[in-house]
Amino acid sequence: MTLAVEVTQLSIYADEQCLVDRLSLQIRLGQPVTILGETGSGKSLLAHAIAGILPSGLRQEGHVTLFGRSQDALSQSELEAMWGKALAVLPQEPWLALNPIRAIDGQISEVGECVLQEPSTHSQGNAQRQLDRLGLGEDGNKIPAWLSGGMAQRAAYAAATYAGAPLLIADEPSKGLDEARRDQIGALLVQHAQCHALLTITHDIELARQIGGEIIVMRQGQILERGDAEQILNQPRSDYAKALIAAHPSQWPQATKHRQTTPVLSANALSHRRGGRLLFNQLDIQLHQGEIVGLSGDSGSGKSTLADILLGLLSPDSGKIANPLPRGQALKLYQDPPAAFAQHVSMGALLQDLIRLHKLDANQIPALMNQLNLAPALLQRPARAISGGELQRFALLRALLMKPRFLVADEPTSRLDPITAAQITQLLVKYAREHDAALLFISHERTALERICDRIISL
């Protein structure tokens, strides 16, 4: 089988820190390779190194051979000539990579005009055929904002593969997608891998299972183990691979259903419109002490809006909350942890503010930090100097100080790697059960909701 890429002893350094350590791999047509590892483990840098777009400031050692030509021997313009025609990168969160103000058919046919120098009539026809094949035939004239996440993902796939590159590098292609959409993009990648070369970078074990081929498990730039997909996913040898597989929602223990007792919050006949579209109509919701309720639905279906109404941040068009909770008793955990904290002061100062405002007991902080596995030194740092997982635990700590009776978790783990995500979810569940708080858990991961929730509301 034809060798598309050969990477020999590739190391990437930032100053003295080693980000990728002596990685060797070969990608052949028809034999997909998947790199499985945590966020920030240098996986994306590898994709950049192969494409020859490593950011300046990073140092690269070792050899990359693309289709039999050594990358060192290629000039910048020769390398650029290969982009699109020989290798293509499917970017992370493709709806951000697409031009937001241009219809997708134009963005796809543009690839033909600019990369392959086709006449525009020719490339427009090709783009339409591509869209038809991906089930987007009717949607070519839409801008990305009018597409769902999965549709945007397929449009980006069409643009990335238009020029017929035999090597496709997919960087976290399932990030932010629900299971059905993940399966769709997985099917596309499998199809691509049948006769082309595919390198997938992901931390999603379900996607890795779907694609198959060879799997390389990486952590902190080191290869922990590598081998056949079936073998690694079924009998992992490294602790990290075991933890990664155990962290997947399908492996979580099924929570025992909670008996409904005293109501914490009840809302009657809620209706709300946004931009002329009815989000929900005559919705009755009752949340009970210690109950965990899942909220699922497509992006834009009004999950966060409903949560904001229940929190009292937004007034519904009609309907009302029967017994609104006092301020500080209904709290929220956010999707993007760094965005939920003031940026210019340390975490310690923020917690002090809260303690002073509500005359809380400061002595409980060390115990809580210990319980949440947070190092005391983190108190000195501002939010942006703390990792996402630690920050989300800080958000939980801040909430626990208040002993809220109602907690909304708005996709609290979607930006975290799977192991941290599983930890945060378990902590939330534990808190709700132990302190009789109602927990509204918003997520697009149906499996996760089914495992932890007493019931699920679908919008």
Add this chain to the structure above:
Amino acid sequence: MMPRLLPLLGLVLLAALLSLVAIDLLYFGRDPALQQLQQVFLHPSPDHPLGTDQFGRCNLARLSAAIQNSLLMSLLCVATAALLGTGAGLAAAWYQGWVDRCLSFIINVLMALPGLVLVLLFAALIPGSFVMLYLAISAVLWVEYFRLVRSATLSLRHAPEVEASMLYGFGKGYILRRHLLPKLLPDLLSLACFGAASAILALASIGFVYVGLKPPEAELGLMMVELLPYYSDAPWVLAQPLLTVFVLILSFNLIASGVRHDIGR
């Protein structure tokens, strides 16, 4: 190293002008309006370090008084405009509704008039009044603060960090102190530096068209227009207020370039 050097140069230039004022006040201290008609256009000497003008008045004393006038005016105008504009911008973005509509209407009216025309209009009401000029220049300057603060606050108002603080029961003062001001401050400071420069330029322009402060007051624009007829006899005297305006504006613009860099990270 370039971006660090330029704001430093700006501070040095400003300090040089201030030391000119200090030298005059400490060692000479002459009345800037004192005429000595037998001593017209004297060349610089130990007694008159910058020479004398067409009425034999000491150039150093006049320049020093003019710099004090300009700096006092720019300081007052910037402080007033910053307070008024920031306050109004915060109110408009926070309360929205009719507060925002009223304030935005006033701003739109002000913006439809060229700034200098507004200053001329005010200055014509009570000619030669420092207070009128101060009010007029402030009224022009606060527009920028309002627009900046309003748009920044509008986008921050529903940001998760502000929403979280509201859920935890923190009040508006806390949100202003912890969330809004730290984000606004770098922009406000650089706007203040540019504002100081435009206040100085506005005062000089008004003086130059003879609508601003009245003789014998020492004011940079007024000095230029008074000295203009003598440009061939004593170009070096005319050059003094010209150069001073140039250095003042340059120094504030250079400082502004550094403010963003240092505070805005």
